[in-house]
Amino acid sequence: MITARSLTKTYGATTAVHGVTFTVEPGRVTGFLGPNGAGKSTTMRMILGLDRPTSGSVTVNGRRYQEYSAPLREVGALLEARALHPGRSARDHLRWLAASNGIPRARIDEVLGLVGLEAVADKRVGKFSLGMGQRLGIAVALLGDPPVVVLDEPVNGLDPEGIRWVRTLARELAAQGRTVFISSHLMSEMALTADHLVVVGRGRILADCSMSQFIAEHAASYVRVASPQRGEVADLLRRSGLEVEVQDQELRVQGLDAAGIGELVGSNGLLLHELTLVRSSLEEAFMTLTADSVEYSASTPTGIPA
Amino acid sequence: MTVTATDTTVHLDPDRHIPGVRSPGFAETLRAEWIKFWTVRSTMWATAMLFLLGAGLTVLICATNAEWLASSEADESPGSFITFGMTFAQITAIVLGTLAVTSEYGTGMIRATLAATPRRGAVLAAKAIVLVGTLFVAGVVTALAGYLGGNFFLDREGIGLALSDDGMLRSILGSGLYMAGLGLLAAAVGLLVRHTAAALSIVLALVFVVGTMVMLLPGAWGEWTSKLMPGNAGASIATPVSFNPNLLDPWVGFAVFCAEVAVVLLAGYLSFRRRDA
Numbered sequence: 001m002i003t004a005r006s007l008t009k010t011y012g013a014t015t016a017v018h019g020v021t022f023t024v025e026p027g028r029v030t031g032f033l034g035p036n037g038a039g040k041s042t043t044m045r046m047i048l049g050l051d052r053p054t055s056g057s058v059t060v061n062g063r064r065y066q067e068y069s070a071p072l073r074e075v076g077a078l079l080e081a082r083a084l085h086p087g088r089s090a091r092d093h094l095r096w097l098a099a100s101n102g103i104p105r106a107r108i109d110e111v112l113g114l115v116g117l118e119a120v121a122d123k124r125v126g127k128f129s130l131g132m133g134q135r136l137g138i139a140v141a142l143l144g145d146p147p148v149v150v151l152d153e154p155v156n157g158l159d160p161e162g163i164r165w166v167r168t169l170a171r172e173l174a175a176q177g178r179t180v181f182i183s184s185h186l187m188s189e190m191a192l193t194a195d196h197l198v199v200v201g202r203g204r205i206l207a208d209c210s211m212s213q214f215i216a217e218h219a220a221s222y223v224r225v226a227s228p229q230r231g232e233v234a235d236l237l238r239r240s241g242l243e244v245e246v247q248d249q250e251l252r253v254q255g256l257d258a259a260g261i262g263e264l265v266g267s268n269g270l271l272l273h274e275l276t277l278v279r280s281s282l283e284e285a286f287m288t289l290t291a292d293s294v295e296y297s298a299s300t301p302t303g304i305p306a
Numbered sequence: 307m308t309v310t311a312t313d314t315t316v317h318l319d320p321d322r323h324i325p326g327v328r329s330p331g332f333a334e335t336l337r338a339e340w341i342k343f344w345t346v347r348s349t350m351w352a353t354a355m356l357f358l359l360g361a362g363l364t365v366l367i368c369a370t371n372a373e374w375l376a377s378s379e380a381d382e383s384p385g386s387f388i389t390f391g392m393t394f395a396q397i398t399a400i401v402l403g404t405l406a407v408t409s410e411y412g413t414g415m416i417r418a419t420l421a422a423t424p425r426r427g428a429v430l431a432a433k434a435i436v437l438v439g440t441l442f443v444a445g446v447v448t449a450l451a452g453y454l455g456g457n458f459f460l461d462r463e464g465i466g467l468a469l470s471d472d473g474m475l476r477s478i479l480g481s482g483l484y485m486a487g488l489g490l491l492a493a494a495v496g497l498l499v500r501h502t503a504a505a506l507s508i509v510l511a512l513v514f515v516v517g518t519m520v521m522l523l524p525g526a527w528g529e530w531t532s533k534l535m536p537g538n539a540g541a542s543i544a545t546p547v548s549f550n551p552n553l554l555d556p557w558v559g560f561a562v563f564c565a566e567v568a569v570v571l572l573a574g575y576l577s578f579r580r581r582d583a
Contacts, residue, residue, distance in 0.1 A: 049424045050417055051582040066424040070330050083418040085346055085409060092345035100338035100422040102330035140418070 001026055001179055002047060002148065006056035009042050009203075016042040018203035019056065024181045026147070029174045031194030031211075032183040035290050039203040040183040041080045044152050047181075048077055060148055072101040076141035078151040082133045086126025090117055090136050093125060094143060103144055111139040130157030138166070148179040155189055167193045187286035201290040218285035223258045225251040225265075226274035233270050240264060250274070332432070335423050339432040342419075343406065343440070352402045353440070356485070357448045360395030364388065364452030369459040376463035384465050385473065385547030391452050392445070392481045392544050396537075399441050399485040400509050403492030406437055408502040420583045430497075430575055437493055438486040445485030449478040449544070473546035476556065480543030483560065487540055488513070491567045497574030513537035521552075539563040 002024035009017040017039040024030045034040050045051040047058050049065035057064070060075050068074045084093060094108045112118050115135040120128070125136060134157055141149055151170070155163045170193055174180045184190050190197065190211075197214050199207040207214060226249060227233045234251055237244050242255040253261055258277050265272055343349055367390045375384050410416040423429050453467075453474070460466045469475050488509075496505040517537035521528055532538055533554050540563030542548050543556040553559060 045417075045582070048417075048421050050420055068424070071424060072422055077421055079414070079417050079421070083414040083416075083421075085342075085413050085415050087346045087348065088342075089345070092341065096338045096341040096345070097418065097422050099341055100330070100334055102334050 001062075002058065002060050002150075002181060003062075004043070004047075004056070004058040007043065007046060007053055007058050008055045009039070009046060009051060010054045016203050017046070017053075020200070020203070020205055021056075022198050022205060022208050024179055024198075025196070026179040027174060027177050028195040029170050029180045029182060029193055030196045030198060031190035032181060032198050032200070033187060033190050033194075033286065034183075034185065034200035034206075036185055037202075038185075038200045038290075040185075040200060041152055042203075043200075044077070044080070044150055044181075044183060047150060048075065048079075070101040070144070072097065072103065072144035072146065074144070074146055075148045075150060076144055076146040077149075078134070078137040078141045078154055080152040082125075082137065084125045084133065084136070087124055089122045090125055090128075090139075091121040093136065094139060097140060097143055101144055107143060107145070111142050114142060115139040131159060131162050134158055134162070138169070146178070149173055149181070151180075151182045153183055153185070155184065155186070163189070187283045188281075191282045199286070199289060201292070206289050214285070215282060218289055219280050219282055220285070221277060221279040222252045222254045223256070223261055224274060224276045224278050225253055225261060225272065227251070227265070227270060227272050229270050233265055233272075236265065236268055236270065237261070252278075332428055335425075335428045336432045336435060338422065339429070339436045343436050346409070348405055348409070349402065349440075352398045352405070353444050356395045356398040356402075356441075356444050357451070359398065360391040360445075360448035360481070361451035361455060363391030363394055364449075365391075365455035365459070367391070368456030372459040372463045372465070375460070376465045382549070383547040384460050384467060385471075386545060386549045388453055388456050388460070388467055388474070389449050389477050389481055389545045390456075392449060392484070393541075395445070395448060395481075395485065396488055396513065396541075397510065399445070399488045400492045400513065401506065402441065403437055403489030404496045404502060404505045404509065406433055406489075407493045407496030408500060408505050411496075411500040412502055416583050426579050427575070430578055433493065434490060434571075437489045441485040441489040442482040445482035445544075446478060449481035453478060467546070471546070473556070477544055477546045480545075480556065480560070484540050484544040484563075487560075487563055487567050491536060491570055494567065494571040494574035497578045498570075533559075534562060536563050536566045539566070 004020055004022050007017055007020045008015070020043065032040055032043070042051060046053050047060065047065065065071055065075065090112070091108060094111065095105070098105060098108055109118070112121050115138050117132065117135055117139065120132065125133065128136065134154060138151070138154065141151065154166045158166060170180050170182055174195070182193065194211055196210050197207060198205060207218070209217070225233060230246070230251065234244050234246060237251070237253055242253050245252040258275050262272065262275050364387070368387050371387055374380055375382065375387065410419060419429060420426065457466050467474050492505065492509045495509050499505050499508065513536060517532065517535035520531040520535060523531060529552060532552065538550070539554055539559040542553040543560040554562060
């Protein structure tokens with residue numbers, strides 16, 4: 001379990017993380033979602049004791065990270081970018097890490113096999129592709145067989161097969177009862193991996209809820225109704241207390257499901273040509289939620305800057 | 307690829323949170339730093355260069371100057387030549403010391419290091435021991451090899467030096483001590499500036515350029531600042547007879563040098579402890 005309490009980090013005049021409080025529970029995958037520059041990596045560095053919080057605290061299973069004498073056996077972390085020396089082989093990298101925490105050498109081959117890097121274990125990591133580097137990073141995270149796993153943007157640079165692999169791995173680790181905390185700026189990825197979401201923007205928490213709750217609350221839906229008797233249908237639905245928006249040739253109705261609307265319209269002897277439930281994607285929901293907190297946004301080419 | 311090898315349940319050792327049980331200590335940190343140090347090629351290269359420059363140049367200069375040194379025109383002592391190569395071996399000691407720290411910042415490795423061992427003091431101590439140990443041994447071996455090779459030529463002219471001669475053994479051990487001290491100084495500067503090129507420039511300039519330039523300062527000012535500069539204070543221990551007559555006594559100079567290294571190292575440590583990785 002990871003517990004952050006009023007966690008704050010400022011760099012000079014900039015506040016990267018602003019009084020953030022959240023809990024990452026074991027046994028499920030918690031997605032840490034936010035646009036670039038939202039403070040995800042800074043928060044993760046504070047969890048690992050690499051950056052010192054300006055105020056507030058964060059603990060892992062009740063203790064500050066720095067208090068563990070063998071932290072790799074408590075928390076496995078894939079750090080952003082590659083915390084690797086390009087001249088060292090993958091095996092040597094794992095070797096010094098294992099030595100530092102008293103992890104038996106046999107575990108090195110185990111994790112190399114787990115991430116599928118046995119064949120290139122003795123190659124220098126400078127020659128690795130982005131995807132291989134990520135796999136090595138995940139091997140590092142799993143080296144100490146830790147009950148808590150923290151992965152910062154694990155699918156960056158992976159091919160579709162690798163992405164699916166990380167997804168399966170994360171779910172499996174959670175199913176084993178571990179605490180799994182994964183950051184990403186891709187909602188679509190999180191939708192497939194995470195059970196729980198912590199959404200941040202500009203260093204503040206925008207949402208902290210289960211995935212299904214997030215969908216229910218933030219993914220807007222309406223029923224699209226097309227009819228040759230548009231005016232009458234709209235009147236009818238409004239009289240029944242529904243919210244109706246007339247858009248081009250269609251009506252957008254909120255407040256009742258498609259079946260209910262169909263029955264209502266039919267029982268009043270009106271004709272329908274289309275009746276469809278339209279749900280905005282999670283990606284859109286995420287974009288809407290974080291729209292105000294995107295640090296660098298590009299204007300569309302046709303738009304005239306205000 | 308499929309995920310196969312993870313266990314089906316989490317094996318939590320019930321004793322794992324109790325301090326003292328299976329908890330790795332400083333020996334593990336030291337071993338990790340040792341592995342890290344020797345698994346990058348720059349270490350082997352720099353150590354080989356240290357030996358080649360240090361021993362090779364000593365032999366070369368002794369071979370080419372033996373006849374002149376034995377003649378009546380000679381106005382220098384053979385003792386100034388017998389560890390001559392160490393002057394250049396200094397550069398590689400500085401490179402090794404710098405890289406031990408700055409390569410970690412340049413590559414982001416420092417985050418992996420501190421995630422594995424959050425006790426920063428222990429990390430620094432382990433790094434220092436690995437550096438000092440390696441450079442001391444390399445320095446002594448190099449100076450000894452240079453002595454054996456160089457003395458072969460001096461002996462032929464009848465001006466050879468015995469290990470029991472005044473300052474000879476001290477300068478061989480002193481070469482190791484001085485190399486180790488330079489490595490530490492470079493590592494400490496590396497901790498302060500966290501950048502390879504910057505740290506290298508600062509230490510090389512301090513030892514090779516500033517140390518010579520301050521001699522141009524007028525009078526006692528020039529004399530004393532020059533004597534106290536780390537490159538001058540520390541170097542006299544590594545040679546039986548210095549070319550530069552205006553130096554502190556070997557052990558006094560080395561003590562001054564050690565104090566200077568200690569101050570920079572302390573500043574480096576405080577910065578390392580306080581700043582974000």
